[in-house]
Amino acid sequence: MSFGNTPVAPFIQALVIPLHSGDIYASFQFRTLWDTDFMRENKVSHYRLFPKSLGQVISKFSVRELHISFTQGYWRTMQWGQPFIPSPPGAELWVWFQDSVTDVDATWKELTNVLSGIFCASLNFIDSTNTVQPSASFKPLGLGNVTDHSFLRYATLPREIVCTENLTPWKKLLPCGSKAGLAVLLKSEKLFHSSFHSQAVHIRSVCQDWQCKTTSWELRQTLNSVFDLHNSGQTKREWSLFKMFSRTLTEACPLASSSKLYIDITDNPQGEQFELSPATSLLSQAVVLGDRRTFSVYDLTQETTFGTVRSLNLLIRWKSNEGEMLRPLLHAERYVAGYGLQTGEIHTLMYNNHPYRSFPVLLLDSVPWYLRLYIHTLSVTSKGKDNKPSYIHYEPSKDRVKPHLLEMLIQLPPNSVTEVTVQFERALLKWTEYPPDPNHGFYVGSSVISSLVPSTVAMHTNSTRERPLFSSFFPCKEESSYFVRIYTEPLLVNLPTPDFSMPYNVICLTCTVVAVGYGSLYNLLTRSFQIEEPNPGLAKRIANVIRRMRGVPPL
Amino acid sequence: MAAPLTLLLIVAVTIRAALFRSSLAELIAERVEVVSPITAWKRVVEGLALLDLGVSPYSGDVFHETPLIIYMFHFLVDYAEITFMTFVFGALCVCICFFFIYLSLMPFQFRKQKFALEADRYPMDSLELIRSPKEMYYVPLKVAMFYLLNPFTILSCVAKSTCGLNNAVLALFFLSTIKGNVLLSAIFLCLATYQSIYPITLCAPAMLYFMQRQYIPVNFHRVSFWWFIVQYLFMYLGSLFVLICLSFFLLGSWDYLPSVYGFILSVPDLTPNIGLFWYFFAEMFEHFRLFFLCVFQINVFFYTIPLSIKLKEHPVFLIFMQLAVISIFKSYPTVGDVALYLAFLPVWSHLHRFLRNIFLVSCVLLACSALFPVLWHLWIYAGSANSNFYYAITLLFNVAQILLVSDYFYAFLRREHHLTNGLYLKRKDGSEATLILK
Numbered sequence: 006m007s008f009g010n011t012p013v014a015p016f017i018q019a020l021v022i023p024l025h026s027g028d029i030y031a032s033f034q035f036r037t038l039w040d041t042d043f044m045r046e047n048k049v050s051h052y053r054l055f056p057k058s059l060g061q062v063i064s065k066f067s068v069r070e071l072h073i074s075f076t077q078g079y080w081r082t083m084q085w086g087q088p089f090i091p092s093p094p095g096a097e098l099w100v101w102f103q104d105s106v107t108d109v110d111a112t113w114k115e116l117t118n119v120l121s122g123i124f125c126a127s128l129n130f131i132d133s134t135n136t137v138q139p140s141a142s143f144k145p146l147g148l149g150n151v152t153d154h155s156f157l158r159y160a161t162l163p164r165e166i167v168c169t170e171n172l173t174p175w176k177k178l179l180p181c182g183s184k185a186g187l188a189v190l191l192k193s194e195k196l197f198h199s200s201f202h203s204q205a206v207h208i209r210s211v212c213q214d215w216q217c218k219t220t221s222w223e224l225r226q227t228l229n230s231v232f233d234l235h236n237s238g239q240t241k242r243e244w245s246l247f248k249m250f251s252r253t254l255t256e257a258c259p260l261a262s263s264s265k266l267y268i269d270i271t272d273n274p275q276g277e278q279f280e281l282s283p284a285t286s287l288l289s290q291a292v293v294l295g296d297r298r299t300f301s302v303y304d305l306t307q308e309t310t311f312g313t314v315r316s317l318n319l320l321i322r323w324k325s326n327e328g329e330m331l332r333p334l335l336h337a338e339r340y341v342a343g344y345g346l347q348t349g350e351i352h353t354l355m356y357n358n359h360p361y362r363s364f365p366v367l368l369l370d371s372v373p374w375y376l377r378l379y380i381h382t383l384s385v386t387s388k389g390k391d392n393k394p395s396y397i398h399y400e401p402s403k404d405r406v407k408p409h410l411l412e413m414l415i416q417l418p419p420n421s422v423t424e425v426t427v428q429f430e431r432a433l434l435k436w437t438e439y440p441p442d443p444n445h446g447f448y449v450g451s452s453v454i455s456s457l458v459p460s461t462v463a464m465h466t467n468s469t470r471e472r473p474l475f476s477s478f479f480p481c482k483e484e485s486s487y488f489v490r491i492y493t494e495p496l497l498v499n500l501p502t503p504d505f506s507m508p509y510n511v512i513c514l515t516c517t518v519v520a521v522g523y524g525s526l527y528n529l530l531t532r533s534f535q536i537e538e539p540n541p542g543l544a545k546r547i548a549n550v551i552r553r554m555r556g557v558p559p560l
Numbered sequence: 561m562a563a564p565l566t567l568l569l570i571v572a573v574t575i576r577a578a579l580f581r582s583s584l585a586e587l588i589a590e591r592v593e594v595v596s597p598i599t600a601w602k603r604v605v606e607g608l609a610l611l612d613l614g615v616s617p618y619s620g621d622v623f624h625e626t627p628l629i630i631y632m633f634h635f636l637v638d639y640a641e642i643t644f645m646t647f648v649f650g651a652l653c654v655c656i657c658f659f660f661i662y663l664s665l666m667p668f669q670f671r672k673q674k675f676a677l678e679a680d681r682y683p684m685d686s687l688e689l690i691r692s693p694k695e696m697y698y699v700p701l702k703v704a705m706f707y708l709l710n711p712f713t714i715l716s717c718v719a720k721s722t723c724g725l726n727n728a729v730l731a732l733f734f735l736s737t738i739k740g741n742v743l744l745s746a747i748f749l750c751l752a753t754y755q756s757i758y759p760i761t762l763c764a765p766a767m768l769y770f771m772q773r774q775y776i777p778v779n780f781h782r783v784s785f786w787w788f789i790v791q792y793l794f795m796y797l798g799s800l801f802v803l804i805c806l807s808f809f810l811l812g813s814w815d816y817l818p819s820v821y822g823f824i825l826s827v828p829d830l831t832p833n834i835g836l837f838w839y840f841f842a843e844m845f846e847h848f849r850l851f852f853l854c855v856f857q858i859n860v861f862f863y864t865i866p867l868s869i870k871l872k873e874h875p876v877f878l879i880f881m882q883l884a885v886i887s888i889f890k891s892y893p894t895v896g897d898v899a900l901y902l903a904f905l906p907v908w909s910h911l912h913r914f915l916r917n918i919f920l921v922s923c924v925l926l927a928c929s930a931l932f933p934v935l936w937h938l939w940i941y942a943g944s945a946n947s948n949f950y951y952a953i954t955l956l957f958n959v960a961q962i963l964l965v966s967d968y969f970y971a972f973l974r975r976e977h978h979l980t981n982g983l984y985l986k987r988k989d990g991s992e993a994t995l996i997l998k
Contacts, residue, residue: 345941348590377622379602381609399613401620404828433830433947436843501940503947508843511951512852515840518958519859522888525966530866532997534977536987 015054015180017261018474019187020300022269023279023321025330026084027234027242028200029249032227033187034090034474035179039222040213054260055224056178058123063208063222066116067103069156070145073120074205077167077197078231079494082336087294089475090227092203093451093492095163096126101145102156113158125170131160134374135450137410140398142369142455146480147209148220161371161450163495167202169193175204178226186258186305187266190250191228201231207478225478242323253318257305267300267475268319274299279323283312293475295460295487296331334359334458335366335417339451339493346431346501349376353425353452353493357417359459364486365395365416366456368425372409372449374402375432376498382428385413388421404432431500439502449496457486564701572708579718589719593932596892597829598624598756601640601720604633618815624823625722626755627807627816644720689979695910702906707899711929716896723896726755730900733759734879737766740773746795754803757824758886761861764868765882767792769875778872825857827891832950834932835893836958839951860889877972880904884965888958898961905968914971917963924960928953 016036024030039055052060062068074092082088098117106112113136121128140154172193176183183191196202207225232249234242246253257264267289273279287302303310303317311317336356343349355366372378380399385392396414400407417423440447463484479488541549541560549559579585588594589601597603607623607630610616617623617630636643707713716723729752736744745766752759767789768778776784807816823829830842837856844852863885871878880901887897912918931953938945974995978985985995 346943347940374621379606379622380613381606397613399610399615401610401615401622403619404621433832433838433842435830435841435846437846501947503839503842507948508845511839511843514955515836518836518955518962519856519889521959522962522966523859525962526863526866526969528997529966529969529973530870534974534995535998536985537994537996538987 015258015261016474017187017258017264018267019190019265020089020267020269020475021319021321023244023273023323024085024231025272027323028085029232029244029321030085030088030229031232031249032089032229032475033191035188035226036474037180037224038211038213039224040219041222054180055222059178059206059208059224062116062119062123066112066119067106068100068116068208069103069149069151069210070101070147071098071208072100072146072205073098073124073207074203075124075126075165075167075171076201076203078199078201078203080201080203080231080492082333082491084330085231086330087333087489087491088229089293090203090205090229090478091490091492092205092229093161093163093453094495095161095448095450096128096165096167097159097161098128098131099143099157099159101149101151102158104153104156106156109156109158117160124174126165128162130162133407134405135162135371135408136160137371137400137408139369139410139412139453141396141412141414142367142453145209146207146478147211147223148217149210159371163448163450167204168197172196172204175206175226175228178206178224180260181258185256186261186264187254188258189254190246190252192250192252195249195251196228196230198232199230200233201229203227203229225474243321245320246318253316254305255311255316261306264305266303266305266317266319268303268321269298270301271296271298276324278325279321282320282322283317285310292460292462292464294489295334295458295462295464297462332358335454335456335489335491337452337454337491337493339496341496341498342426346499348428348430349498350426350428351449351496355415355417355423355425355454357419357421357423359419361419362459363416363418364456364459365414366454368411368413368415369453369455370409370411372402372411372429373447374404374406374408375434375447375500376409376429376449377402377432378409378411378427378429380411380427383411383425384427385415385423385425387418387423392416392418392423431498433501433503436503436505436508439500439505443502443505444499446497446499449498451492451495453490453492455488455490457483458489460485460487565704568701568704568708572714575709575714576717579714585718588715591715591719591933592832592936593834593895594715594719595721596833596894597831598824598892599721599723599726599894599896601722604629604722605637608634608637616811616813616815618811618813618819621819621829624820626820627810628803629722629725629755631810640720644717644724689910689975689983699906699909702909703903706906707903710899710902712895712899712902716894716899721894721896722755723894726752727896727900729755730759730762730883733762733766737769737879740770742770742792743795745770746792747799750796750799750803753800756890757821758860758890761864761882761886762879763792763796764864765875765878768868768872768878772873772875824891825853827853832936832947832954833892833894834898834954834957835890836954837891839947839954856889857891860886874972874976877908880908881965881969884961888961888965908968908972911968911971911975914974915967916970917967921960921964921967924956925964928957928960932957 015038018034020032020034022030022032037054037056039052039060041051063071074090074097076092076094076097079094080088080091098120100113100116102109102112110133114132117128117131120126137159138154138157139159143157143159145151172191176188176191179188181188183189205225205227207223207227209223210220211223213219213221232244239248254266268281270281273281281301285301285303287304289300289302291298291300303319305311305317334357336358337354338356339351339353341349342352351370351372353368353370355368357363378401380401385394392415394413394415396412398410398412400410402409411427413425415423415425464481464487479490481487545560552559579588595601603623604625607617607625610620610623611630611634633640713724729748733745733748733752736748749759749762749766752762770776770792771778771785771788774788776782776788779785808814827837827841830838832838840852840856841849864882867878867881867885871881883901883904887893887901890897932950935945935949935953939947939950977995
C-alpha cells in the first residue's frame with residue numbers, strides 16, 4: 006500500500022574551516038527530508054531514507070521538535086570563533102511536544118529511555134531533578150508558533166562522555182551509512198583524537214516551498230570536530246583529509262542529491278595564507294554568522310573532482326602566520342568563586358565586543374537542587390554599575406524533585422563585560438545519593454546564552470532558497486541580526502561528604518545517646534529513693550537460703 | 561534590685577550593639593550552630609525576595625517560616641536589628657516579671673511549708689532545705705544575668721535567628737501562666753506551637769499549674785478536672801485554628817503546611833547542626849528511614865505523660881524539664897534553644913547540694929562549645945578532618961545536656977524525698993544511710 010510519499014533525497018555537505026591558530030574545524034551536515042503527515046494518517050510505514058527508529062519515535066511520542074547533541078570538549082570561542090551548531094559539553098536534549106500530549110512528564114520519561122537505547126547513551130539519568138521548562142530561551146526552530154511552554158522540556162547531562170558506542174548508532178541513521186560519501190571519513194580512532202567533538206541529531210518540520218502549503222520533516226545530523234595541531238603531534242602546519250581522518254574520499258553517496266565539500270577561503274583570497282590542493286574553480290559565497298564568506302567548493306557528485314587517481318585527498322598547507330581572526334561579538338565565561346564546602350558564588354561573565362551597538366541576551370541557568378541559590382544575592386553589573394534585567398523568571402528548586410531555573414533578559418552595553426553573580430549554599434546529601442567518586446565533585450550544566458546579535462551584512466530571511474546547510478540552521482526573521490546561542494563551561498562543585506564507611510556505627514552511637522536520655526529519665530521516673538541495706542556476706546546469704554528452706558526466720 | 565538590673569541591661573545592650581556593628585555579625589549569621597534552616601535570617605530575606613519576585617516563598621525549599629513571620633518582617637525588615645534586640649529583652653523582661661511574681665508567691669509557699677512543719681508533716685531537720693524569701697531575693701537578677709549574658713543568647717541575637725522570637729513567645733506564655741491568665745496563656749502557647757510544633761507538650765504543665773492554683777484536684781474521676789481540661793484545650797485549639805486559617809488567607813494557599821510543619825517533622829534537609837538528627841539520617845538505610853524518623857519524633861513527645869504524672873505537684877519544674885527535652889531532641893536545635901532552659905537554672909540554685917555531675921557536665925559543655933567551630937573549620941575549610949569529628953562533638957554535647965537535665969531532676973526528687981523524710985537519714989543500726997534509687 007502506497008501512501009504517495011515522495012521521498013526527497015538527502016543533502017550532504019561538509020565544511021572545512023582552517024582556523025587561525027593552525028587548527029582545523031571540520032563540520033559535517035547530513036539532511037534528510039521526509040514527506041509525511043501522520044496527523045492525518047494513523048499508520049506510517051513508508052520511511053525509505055528516513056531512519057525508521059526516529060520515525061517511530063516521532064509518531065509514538067507526538068514530538069514536534071527534537072534536538073539531541075553529544076559533545077566531548079569545550080568550544081573555545083575566543084580562539085576558534087563562533088561554531089555553526091553550538092552545543093554544550095556532555096549530552097543535551099530538548100524537545101517540543103505536540104499539543105495533543107496529555108501527560109508531558111510521562112511522555113518525556115519514556116522518550117528519554119527510548120533515545121537512550123537508540124543512541125547507546127545513558128540518557129536514562131535524565132529525570133525531574135535535571136529537567137526544566139525554559140520560558141523564553143528555546144523557541145521552536147521549525148514551523149509553528151507556540152506560546153505554551155508546558156510542552157517544552159530541556160535537560161543536560163554534563164557528565165556524559167561521548168565515545169565510539171555513540172558514534173556507531175549515529176552513523177547507522179545516515180542513508181548511506183558509513184559506506185559511501187562523506188560519512189566514509191567518520192572513523193572513530195581519528196575523530197576522538199580531536200580537541201572538540203560534537204555529534205547531534207535535529208528533527209523539525211520545515212516548509213517545502215515559499216508559500217508553505219506543504220510541510221515535511223527534516224532530519225539533520227551534524228558532526229563538528231576541531232583537530233588540534235599540537236594534539237596530533239604535527240610539526241608542520243599542514244592538514245590533509247588523510248591526516249585528519251585517515252581516509253580519502255572516493256565517491257559520493259549514490260542516494261544523495263547533493264554532496265559538496267566547502268573550504269573557507271575568505272581570509273585567503275589570493276592564496277597568501279595557505280595553499281589549497283587540488284585546486285578547484287568552483288567558488289561560492291554565503292552569509293554565515295553575520296559575515297559574508299567565500300568558499301572553494303568540491304562537488305563530489307562530479308567525476309572530475311576525484312581526478313585520475315579516483316580519490317580526493319585535500320591538502321591545506323600554511324604559508325604564513327599573519328592575519329587577525331575576527332573577534333566574536335558575544336562571548337561568555339563562568340566560574341565558581343569562594344572557598345570551603347559551605348557556600349560559594351557562581352559568576353557568569355558576558356562580553357559584548359561590538360564597538361557601538363548594545364543588544365539584549367537571554368541567560369538561562371539551570372542549577373541542581375543541592376546547590377541552594379539565594380536569589381536575593383543576585384547582582385548584575387556592567388562596567389561597574391548595576392544593570393537591572395528587564396525580565397526575570399525564577400523557579401526555585403524543590404529538594405530531590407526539581408532544579409533551580411533562572412532566566413533573565415539582560416541588555417549588554419557596547420564594548421563591555423557584564424558580570425552576573427549569585428550566592429549558593431552546598432547541601433549535605435544522604436550517603437546513597439553520592440555518585441561513585443564523591444570527591445570528584447558534582448557537575449552543574451552549562452548556562453545557555455541566546456541572543457540576536459547585530460550583523461554587519463544583511464542576512465537572508467527567505468528560508469527556502471538554495472543555500473548551504475550550515476547557514477540555514479537557525480531561522481532568520483530579520484536582516485540586521487542573526488541568532489546566536491553560546492554555552493558556558495560546566496562547573497564542577499564539591500559538596501561536603503559524610504563518612505561512607507560508617508552507617509552502622511552512626512546509627513548505634515546516636516541510638517546510644519538517645520538511650521542514655523531514655524534510661525536516666527526512666528530510672529528517675531519509675532524508681533523511688535530507699536535507704537540502702539548493706540549486702541550481707543556470702544556465708545550469711547547461703548545460711549539464709551538454708552534457713553528459708555527449713556522455714557526458720559533468717560539471720 | 562532595680563539598679564543592678566538596669567546596669568545589666570545596659571551591659572547587654574552594649575555588647576549586642578557592638579557585635580551588630582562589627583564584621584563578626586556576618587560570620588555569626590552563617591554559623592550552623594547558631595542558625596538552622598528553620599531559623600536563619602538569610603532565609604527570611606530570601607523568602608521576602610521571592611515574594612517581591614511574585615513567586616510563592618513556599619514553592620521552593622529554602623524558606624520554612626510561617627506566613628505571619630513573612631508579613632511581620634515585610635514591614636520590619638529595615639529595623640531587623642532593633643526588632644531582635646527587642647525580642648531578646650522582651651523575653652528577658654518577661655522572665656524577670658515571672659520571677660517577681662514567683663517571688664511574691666514565695667511567702668505563700670513559705671507559709672505553707674512553715675505550717676506543714678508545725679503540723680509535723682516535715683521532720684525538723686529539713687528546715688534548712690526550705691527556702692526563705694531572703695535567699696530568693698536575688699534569683700530574678702541571676703536569671704536575667706544567665707539569659708542576657710549567656711554567649712549562646714548573644715550569638716543567637718546577633719545572628720538574627722528567629723529562635724529569639726520563639727523564646728520571647730515562650731517567655732510570655734510563662735508570664736501569663738504564672739499570673740493565672742488562662743486565655744493569654746493558651747494564646748501564647750498557641751503562637752509558640754504555630755511557629756515550631758514542639759511546644760504543644762507544654763500544655764500539660766500549664767494545665768497542671770492552673771489546676772493547682774485554682775485548687776482543682778488532679779483526679780481522673782472528678783468532673784472539675786475534665787471540665788478545666790476541656791476549657792483550656794478549647795481555648796488553645798480554637799486560637800490555633802484561627803491562626804492557621806489566618807495564614808491561609810494571608811497567602812491564599814495551603815502550601816505553607818508541608819513547607820513548615822512537614823519540614824519540621826520529616827527532616828529532609830540534612831544541614832549539620834548541634835542536634836542528633838542530621839548525621840543519623842544522612843547515614844540511614846533508605847528502608848528504615850521512615851521508622852527511625854517516627855521513633856525520633858515520638859521521642860520528643862512521649863516524655864510528657866510520665867513526667868506529668870511524676871511532677872504533678874511541681875508544674876514549674878515540669879515546664880523546665882519539658883523545655884529541656886524539647887531543646888535536646890528537636891529536629892533542628894540551635895544554641896538559642898539551649899540558652900532558654902539554661903536561664904532557668906538559678907531558680908533551682910537550692911538544689912546544688914544534691915547535684916552529682918555538675919562539674920563534669922559544665923566542663924564538657926564548655927569544651928564542646930569551644931570545639932564546635934574548630935572541628936567545623938577543619939572539616940569544611942581545611943579539609944583535614946571529616947564529618948565524623950563534628951558529629952562526635954555533637955554527640956558529646958547532647959550527652960552533656962542529657963546528664964545536666966537528669967542531674968537536676970535527680971536533685972529535685974531527692975530534695976522532695978528529704979523534705980518528707982528528713983535530711984539526715986540513719987539506718988536501722990544508727991549509722992549514716994546512703995540513699996539509692998530502687
